[in-house]
Amino acid sequence: MFEGLMILIVCGGDDPGGAQLRRFGAEAGLLIAADRGARYCLAAGLAPDVVVGDMDSLAPVELDELAGRGARLVRHRPDKDQTDSQLAVDLALEQSPASICLLGAAGDRLDHSLANIHLLLRAARRGVAARLITGAGDELFLVGGEFELTSCAGRTVSILPFAGRASGVTLEGFRYPLNEAVMEPWEPYGVSNVIESARAVIRVRAGWLLIMLLRPDLA
Known part of the structure; x- marks a missing residue:
């Protein structure tokens, strides 16, 4: 989805499992483990570059x-x-990557999960695209501006304002489209939309949108 150097960060939440770690590890130019995340890497047969x-x-x-x-x-x-x-995200940002991917960043500790989701904004404010992949395979990332989703027709996606109001929100190629809408954090009407086009566009003129692209088998 994102081109250029990708840094993979393995956090200490739920174990993402060997298959997921090896899949994203093969795409990464640098592998950083945050504390317990190093244990998950070793169990998957991977050696992190930095812990x-x-x-x-x-x-x-x-x-x-x-x-x-x-x-x-x-x-x-x-x-x-x-x-x-x-600390792992800050270390990754020092390398000037094109993108960052976080695994093991969600789990039973809701406070840690929410904190890790907010780290997506820390990267975005530095101009670095970041995504968080849950153990179930759901993908979370932020959009500030315009973003195009391709080859995702039929998938369920939730779109919510993040860190405040999002205005000028336009959704094209979705079951429930929007045109220059305003989305407030306390009105989460963007939950459970469906992508209906081979090319779907998300656009926001001001603010940030949190995109939660559910795994393909969830409708």
Whole structure:
């Protein structure tokens, strides 16, 4: 969906599983693990290039294995202001990538999941496209401006304003189109739309939209 150098970040939420890790790992130019995410990488047979965080979720034997496989360990104090995922995103942004993909960024801890979704905006404000893939295969990303979805006909998508009002919202190629609409955070009418065209366009003149593209088998 996004062209150019992609950096994969594996966070410490739900284990994304070996198949998902290997699939996106094969597309990545750099693999960064946020603390426990390194364990998921090792279990999938992948060696992260960098492991960042306070390392409180990794055993000494795991840290030794990571170092032995060439991973750079960037250790931070436990009493820090940033989450391990934010540290990983900031490290990725220093590399000036075209895009960032986050796996293992959602899970039972709703507070961490919401915090990780907000990291999409941290990247977007730096001009870097970022997406979050859940363990179920749903894809979340932000649109500020215009974005085109191709080869997604029949898929369910929810579109919500993010971090405030979104105005001038136009949806073309959807079951429920919009034309220069205003979307407020407290009116989530953009849930459960359906893409009906081989080429669907999302446009917003002011603000941000959170796009949640559900996996293909969900209608």
